[in-house]
Amino acid sequence: MEEKKLTDEIGQLQKISWIKVCTTDSIPENEGGCVKIKDKQIAIFNFTKTGEWFATDNQCPHKMQMILSRGMLGDQAGEPKVACPYHKKTFSLHTGECLSGEEYSIQTYPVKVEKNEVFIGMTV
Amino acid sequence: MKQKIVVAGNGMVGYKFCEKLIAKNELAKYELVVFGEEPRPAYDRVHLSAYFEGKTAEDLTMAPLEWYTKNNIQLILSDPVSQIDPVRKTVTSMKGVVVSYDKLIMATGSAAFVPPIPGSEKDGVFVYRTIEDLDLILEYSKKAKKGAVIGGGLLGLEAAKAVADLGLETHVIEFAPRLMPRQLDEAGAVVLKDKIEELGITVHLSKSTASIDGEHAIRSLTFTDGIELDIDMLVISAGIKPRDEVAVKAGLEVGKRGGIVVNDYMQTSHPDIYAIGECALYKEMIYGLVAPGYEMAEVAVAHIVGTERIFAPYDMSTKLKLLGVDVASYGDCYGTTPQSKTIVFEDKVKGIYKRMNISEDGKTLYGGILVGEAENYNMLLQTFKNGIVLPPNPEDLMLGSRGGSESSGHGLSMLPDDALICSCEGVSKGDICGAVRDKDINDLAGMKACNKAGTGCGGCVPMVKDLINDTMKSMGKVIKTVLCEHFSYSRQELYDLVRIQEIKTFDQALDQLGKGCGCEVCKPAIASILASTWNEMILKHAPLQDTNDKFLANIQKGGTYSVVPRIPGGEITPDKLIVIGSVAKKYNLYTKITGGQRIDMFGAHVHELPDIWEELIDAGFESGHAYGKALRTVKSCVGSTWCRFGLHDSVGFAIRIEERYRGLRAPHKLKSAVSGCVRECAEAQSKDFGIIATEKGWNLFVCGNGGSKPQHALLFASDIDEKTCIQYIDRFLMFYMKTAEPLSRTATWLNKMEGGINYLKEVIIQDSLGICDQLEKEMQFMVDTYACEWAEVVRNPELRKRFKHFINSDEADPTVAFKTEREQKFPVDWK
Ligand code: SRM
Ligand SMILES: Cc1cc2nc3c(=O)[nH]c(=O)nc-3n(C[C@H](O)[C@H](O)[C@H](O)COP(=O)(O)OP(=O)(O)OC[C@H]3O[C@@H](n4cnc5c(N)ncnc54)[C@H](O)[C@@H]3O)c2cc1C
Ligand code: SF4
Ligand code: FES
Numbered sequence: 001m002e003e004k005k006l007t008d009e010i011g012q013l014q015k016i017s018w019i020k021v022c023t024t025d026s027i028p029e030n031e032g033g034c035v036k037i038k039d040k041q042i043a044i045f046n047f048t049k050t051g052e053w054f055a056t057d058n059q060c061p062h063k064m065q066m067i068l069s070r071g072m073l074g075d076q077a078g079e080p081k082v083a084c085p086y087h088k089k090t091f092s093l094h095t096g097e098c099l100s101g102e103e104y105s106i107q108t109y110p111v112k113v114e115k116n117e118v119f120i121g122m123t124v
Numbered sequence: 125m126k127q128k129i130v131v132a133g134n135g136m137v138g139y140k141f142c143e144k145l146i147a148k149n150e151l152a153k154y155e156l157v158v159f160g161e162e163p164r165p166a167y168d169r170v171h172l173s174a175y176f177e178g179k180t181a182e183d184l185t186m187a188p189l190e191w192y193t194k195n196n197i198q199l200i201l202s203d204p205v206s207q208i209d210p211v212r213k214t215v216t217s218m219k220g221v222v223v224s225y226d227k228l229i230m231a232t233g234s235a236a237f238v239p240p241i242p243g244s245e246k247d248g249v250f251v252y253r254t255i256e257d258l259d260l261i262l263e264y265s266k267k268a269k270k271g272a273v274i275g276g277g278l279l280g281l282e283a284a285k286a287v288a289d290l291g292l293e294t295h296v297i298e299f300a301p302r303l304m305p306r307q308l309d310e311a312g313a314v315v316l317k318d319k320i321e322e323l324g325i326t327v328h329l330s331k332s333t334a335s336i337d338g339e340h341a342i343r344s345l346t347f348t349d350g351i352e353l354d355i356d357m358l359v360i361s362a363g364i365k366p367r368d369e370v371a372v373k374a375g376l377e378v379g380k381r382g383g384i385v386v387n388d389y390m391q392t393s394h395p396d397i398y399a400i401g402e403c404a405l406y407k408e409m410i411y412g413l414v415a416p417g418y419e420m421a422e423v424a425v426a427h428i429v430g431t432e433r434i435f436a437p438y439d440m441s442t443k444l445k446l447l448g449v450d451v452a453s454y455g456d457c458y459g460t461t462p463q464s465k466t467i468v469f470e471d472k473v474k475g476i477y478k479r480m481n482i483s484e485d486g487k488t489l490y491g492g493i494l495v496g497e498a499e500n501y502n503m504l505l506q507t508f509k510n511g512i513v514l515p516p517n518p519e520d521l522m523l524g525s526r527g528g529s530e531s532s533g534h535g536l537s538m539l540p541d542d543a544l545i546c547s548c549e550g551v552s553k554g555d556i557c558g559a560v561r562d563k564d565i566n567d568l569a570g571m572k573a574c575n576k577a578g579t580g581c582g583g584c585v586p587m588v589k590d591l592i593n594d595t596m597k598s599m600g601k602v603i604k605t606v607l608c609e610h611f612s613y614s615r616q617e618l619y620d621l622v623r624i625q626e627i628k629t630f631d632q633a634l635d636q637l638g639k640g641c642g643c644e645v646c647k648p649a650i651a652s653i654l655a656s657t658w659n660e661m662i663l664k665h666a667p668l669q670d671t672n673d674k675f676l677a678n679i680q681k682g683g684t685y686s687v688v689p690r691i692p693g694g695e696i697t698p699d700k701l702i703v704i705g706s707v708a709k710k711y712n713l714y715t716k717i718t719g720g721q722r723i724d725m726f727g728a729h730v731h732e733l734p735d736i737w738e739e740l741i742d743a744g745f746e747s748g749h750a751y752g753k754a755l756r757t758v759k760s761c762v763g764s765t766w767c768r769f770g771l772h773d774s775v776g777f778a779i780r781i782e783e784r785y786r787g788l789r790a791p792h793k794l795k796s797a798v799s800g801c802v803r804e805c806a807e808a809q810s811k812d813f814g815i816i817a818t819e820k821g822w823n824l825f826v827c828g829n830g831g832s833k834p835q836h837a838l839l840f841a842s843d844i845d846e847k848t849c850i851q852y853i854d855r856f857l858m859f860y861m862k863t864a865e866p867l868s869r870t871a872t873w874l875n876k877m878e879g880g881i882n883y884l885k886e887v888i889i890q891d892s893l894g895i896c897d898q899l900e901k902e903m904q905f906m907v908d909t910y911a912c913e914w915a916e917v918v919r920n921p922e923l924r925k926r927f928k929h930f931i932n933s934d935e936a937d938p939t940v941a942f943k944t945e946r947e948q949k950f951p952v953d954w955k
Contacts, residue, residue: 026931030667033931041930041939049631049641063954066683066939070671074643077609083644085671085679090644101573103190 016110016121024116032082034058034069035120042109042120043069045093047080053111054093055120060084061104068106126155129428130215130225132205132370134160136169137401137417138231139186144425146195156197157223159215161204161232162254165189170414170581175258176286184255205232208374210394227428230384230392230399231421232367234410238360239274243336249358252283261359265290268357272296272345274333275361276303281446283361284325288447294325295353297345299362301330307442307453311470312495315477319449319496322475328353364412366403379405388434390424398424411438414581415547422550439509439547443494443501443583449475450498455491455508456481464490467519471496480504480522487513492522502545502587503536510543536587536594545587548580556588560595567592607866608645611638615791616863619653628658630668648673649866652753655789656861659909661916662752662789663923672751675927676913677733680726682940682951685733687713687725688750689740690786693760693778693798694721703743711736714948720757720795722748727949729936734924737914746912749787753867755794758782759807763800763817770800771817777846778806781815784850785857787910791864791873794857795829809837812870813853821845824852826884827874835871838881841889854903855888855896 019037021044027033029048034041041058058066063086071082080093090099096106110121129145131138142156160166167184175184182188192199200221207216214224236251238244248268250261265271271287273280276298288294296303302313303320317327334348336358344354366383368376377385377393383405390398399405400420402412411417416438426433441454459466459481469478476496482489489508494501500522507514507521515521541554559565559574568589571577578585606612611633613621618637627633630650634642642650651668654660662673672678677685689704704723708715711732713725728736737747749755760778764770778798788794797806798815808814814825820843828837841852864873877883886892917923929937942949 022931028666028926034929035932036930036935041937044931047641065954066937067671067679070674070679072644072647072670073641073667074610074647075641076643078640080641081643088644103188103194 016123018112018119018121020117020119022118024113024118027118030073032069032071032073034066037120037122041066041069043071043082044111044118044120045069045073045082047073047093049073050080052080053113053118054080055109055111056082056091056093056096057106059106060086060089061098061106062087062089062102127153127226128155128157128224129227129229130205130223131156131158131229131231132215133229133231133233133367133401133403134158134162134166134199134201135231135233135401136166136186136414137233137421138229139166140418141229141231141400141421141424142192142195142197143187144421145428148425148429150429151195156195157225158192158197158199159203159205159217160199160201162256163202164255165192165199165201167255169253172252172255172258173282173286175255176262176289181255205370208370208376208397210374210376210397213396226396228397229424230371230397230403231401232370232403234364234366234402234412236279236360237363237365239333239362241333241336243338243342244360246336246338247341248338248356249336249342249360252279252286252359252361258286261286261357262290264357265292268292270295270355271357271359272353272355273359273361275363276300276327276329277306277361277363278304278442278444278446279364280361281320283359284320285447287357287359288323288325292357295328295355296320296325297328297331297333297347297353299330299332303327303329304451307451307457308493308495309458309479311468312451312477312479312493315470315472315475315495316446316449316451318472319475320447323447325447364402364410366405366410368403371397371399371403379408383410386420386435388423389427390420390435391427398427400424406435407437409437411440413440413442416440418548418580419550441505441508443498443505449496450494450501452494452498452501453492454501454505455489457491457493459490461490467522469519469523478522480518482514482518486516486518489514489518489521494522502584506539506543506545506587510540512538536590545591546577546580546584549576549578551575551577553591556591557595560592561599565592566596566601607649608643610634610640610642610646611650613637615649615653615865618650619657619862622650622653623657628654628660630654630665642668644670645866648753652789652791652866656906659787659789659906661911662913663917663926666926675730675733676747676751676917677728678751680951681954682942683937684727684729684940684951686750687728687733687736687740688718688722688748689745690748690782691722691757692782692786693758693775695760695775695779700743700745703740703745707736707739710739712949714950721759722757724750727942727951729940730927730929731934731936733927734918738918741912741915741918747787747914753790753793755782755785755788755790755796757795758785759795759797759811761799761805763798767800769803771819772800772822774798774800774806774815774817777815777822781850781853784907785853787912788857788861788906790857790861792867792869794870810834811837813837813856815849818843822849824849826856827870827881829869829871831869833871835875837871838874840881840885851900852888855899856884858899858903859884859887859895 021035027046032043032045043056043058045054058068060068071084076099081090083090091106096108112119166186203217203219205215206218216222236253271292272295273284274297276296284296303316332348333345335346337344342358344352346352368378368384371384384392384399384403386399386404386406390400392399401417423433423435443452463484464481467480478494480492539553543553545553555575565571565574572579578588633650647668648670651665666674708725714727716724718724758778758781760775763774764772795811796813797808797811799806799808800817808816809825810828810830814837816823823842824840825837826840941952943952
């Protein structure tokens with residue numbers, strides 16, 4: 001409960017609006033799914049191993065492929081990450097930074113789960 | 125006020141200057157503006173030829189545009205500096221941009237030197253220096269048949285390899301009486317020439333070109349001796365010419381034969397202007413290599429930020445792979461030091477030549493040459509550079525310790541701590557060992573990130589690896605091949621543990637054997653072990669699978685998938701052919717006959733896959749596992765049923781083999797083939813296991829593959845009957861599945877096996893380990909539990925749900941786009 005309040009507060013501060021995107025059971029454990037929000041494709045990850053949810057751009061900046069939701073989850077020294085299926089570039093799910101030494105990065109978005117519903121925060 | 129630094133030239137050295145300045149962490153004091161003449165940011169020119177081998181311009185890029193932005197460097201591309209005003213301290217670009225500077229760095233590199241031969245302006249005449257040059261050559265080569273390269277030096281031979289790789293008949297023309305006159309002696313050059321000619325390249329020595337002939341485009345060359353050579357493409361690679369034209373106009377001092385004169389600090393005749401890299405002339409010398417260029421960048425940076433460092437004459441030792449032949453020379457390679465003695469080793473059969481020049485008392489190494497085999501180059505170079513006393517039999521150092529004889533005890537441990545190991549990045553032995561000891565670095569990747577060792581030309585990589593391992597050993601650390609940061613076991617250990625502890629899921633494996641959350645290395649590896657052990661439906665472990673196994677199809681450019689039904693042995697009925705045709709037509713799929721004797725349909729959206737497979741399965745097809753590290757195809761030739769030479773029914777046998785091992789998950793993919801006689805039309809000897817009919821039965825070959833490192837399979841057993849053949853294959857495959865590292869094909873596995881093929885025969889044929897019964901039982905379990913995974917998906921509505929692009933919409937991915945060519949659809953190119 002405490003935690004939820006905090007995310008809400010942060011949301012308020014950054015003028016984030018929370019968009020309901022799916023239910024928790026629509027994304028299998030330790031996998032990702034892609035949602036469409038207007039014309040944007042967002043990848044959502046059900047990181048069951050640590051009980052966290054993450055959201056990032058679905059597009060991989062390497063070859064501009066709409067694919068990251070089909071990537072493999074994992075961690076590098078404790079940092080949760082996703083590996084692009086095409087050429088295995090990996091990105092931090094916290095910061096979006098590329099962990100395989102490339103200069104590009106992906107956008108990440110805040111996620112909150114209430115009851116069994118998943119919301120992602122986007123600035124409007 | 126920030127000091128303004130302008131860099132003219134964004135090549136390898138100009139880029140390195142920026143990188144080194146940033147590393148000093150004083151960027152707050154400087155503002156950097158870089159002008160580049162080429163349309164793209166600096167790229168790795170040293171590995172330019174890799175562009176022809178499939179590397180993209182992007183792969184070769186030193187740092188992407190974002191790097192410049194991130195570091196506040198203003199990078200202006202496609203706009204060379206055309207004028208310098210050293211009095212007002214401004215530069216003007218070709219497009220008219222005027223920028224003032226406090227310090228100006230000339231890093232304009234050099235251009236290919238084109239000798240004044242009449243006709244060099246004709247179509248089809250190229251130089252070999254930039255990506256654009258390569259693009260032009262690539263385009264032109266499509267209509268050319270015979271190519272020549274003028275210049276038999278280092279760059280000329282690089283260019284010759286490219287011309288040969290493009291499929292042209294290739295000639296190399298050298299003015300001097302031998303190849304690589306600057307690095308090799310007569311005998312070494314002869315060995316190199318023989319090796320190159322073995323590749324089908326013709327070498328013309330002592331030839332100078334009088335004219336390039338043809339109307340608009342080149343048709344032939346005429347040499348000064350009157351002889352003509354018909355060719356339709358020419359690459360001139362006869363040396364380099366420093367790009368000093370702008371410096372000359374600005375009144376800077378240049379050398380007689382070109383090059384901007386610099387002092388020990390890289391300053392030109394104008395103290396605020398520096399020159400570095402291939403445009404700089406230091407003590408009458410242009411350094412045409414990247415390592416000295418990087419050192420010049422370091423010296424210039426040091427001088428600007430006010431630390432002391434001077435450039436010292438640089439050692440021009442090099443080791444290269446030219447046309448697949450190792451060539452190295454170091455130090456005084458000709459033995460011109462007074463009173464030196466020479467040791468020469470030559471093996472004309474293998475094409476190896478080695479020479480070392482040593483002092484009269486046999487204690488000091490002055491220099492030498494290696495052609496055909498240069499494994500010991502690093503050690504020799506270090507011995508020479510550090511003046512290490514030679515062992516009693518100095519030739520051991522050059523030849524390596526040969527069979528039986530004790531090693532000369534002359535190893536890395538002899539090197540002093542300040543021995544420079546990576547000369548591109550200036551990393552010493554002490555730096556490397558120190559990083560292992562104090563910073564807990566224990567692999568190459570970590571070392572590269574820590575101090576950049578091995579990131580330049582890559583020549584020192586073997587030595588860096590040895591140093592890491594030696595240091596770890598000396599610290600009492602065990603070096604073992606571990607899977608990744610999450611599992612400190614090798615694949616073989618994990619395989620045994622999974623079986624013994626009856627581990628059925630990844631989470632169980634992680635809890636009992638590993639730590640953390642897993643990653644893209646251990647997840648598929650464990651999934652493969654689980655599949656090779658329990659043979660359960662692969663989608664049960666979907667989160668562990670590479671995307672191909674996750675969607676039971678290969679992902680392709682643009683995000684669509686391919687569909688490959690199994691066509692055992694390549695045999696197919698007309699009815700089934702019609703089904704493939706009509707399914708492909710219905711779903712608008714691109715079709716192609718594969719190299720594996722079956723038909724691939726490309727361009728299916730993820731949501732269409734279950735529908736497509738449903739239709740195929742109804743018609744009697746099953747998954748071809750083209751997406752899995754699993755059995756792919758068993759190719760066959762038509763064999764005795766039709767062929768007048770066929771000894772047995774190779775198609776029938778191929779089908780039985782393919783049906784026995786279909787779906788089998790292994791450390792890497794498996795391929796097989798059956799030929800009906802020694803003419804070998806099915807190419808069985810290039811497969812993981814291949815079978816060839818003999819008068820008396822079958823010959824079984826194992827551990828071959830095509831791919832990037834082709835290797836022929838080795839004869840394993842002769843004249844055996846079908847039953848024995850299958851028995852051996854059962855044991856062989858199971859043994860491989862148990863003991864190979866992840867993603868290693870059978871050939872790689874065998875290459876690393878102590879005792880090699882003889883040991884393998886002992887285990888599989890003589891049952892020396894007493895495990896053959898077990899292996900056979902385990903394989904029979906796999907055969908008995910096989911099920912087509914696509915058939916399961918098609919029947920299971922829960923599994924079908926996975927095949928969707930969006931979870932909140934039924935739409936297909938709207939960003940997928942196609943184009944039409946040759947009457948079929950294709951994905952649009954990568955952006
Ligand atoms: C379709 C096909 C090319 C074609 O148009 O003919 C093909 C296509 C692919 N090959 Fe291949 N290979 C195809 C025959 C071959 C052959 C020839 C053969 O099997 O006779 C070889 C060399 C023989 C060998 O493997 O020993 C071959 C050596 C490779 C390799 C290198 C393997 C190696 O050990 O070095 C890879 C990369 C890998 O597997 O890691 C590869 C990987 C691939 C992948 C899966 C790459 C990828 O992940 O997207 C390609 C996608 C196929 C798709 O979307 O369906 N393909 N590939 C051929 C399919 C055969 C089939 O019916 O299943
Ligand atoms: C095919 C090939 C293979 C090679 N192999 C090796 C090898 O194995 N080992 C090795 O050590 N070296 C090798 N070299 C040499 C190595 O590439 C060069 O030593 C190195 O690139 C020099 O770097 P540089 O920055 O001085 O020059 P360059 O890399 O040539 O860069 C200079 C840049 O400045 C630009 N420029 C020129 N004039 C201006 C201007 N007025 N304003 C703005 N920009 C300008 C040029 O267009 C160019 O982009 C090889 C070279 C080639 C071509
Ligand atoms: S089909 Fe095979 S050889 Fe051809 S591009 Fe793909 S992986 Fe390379
Ligand atoms: S497209 Fe993502 S890694 Fe290449």
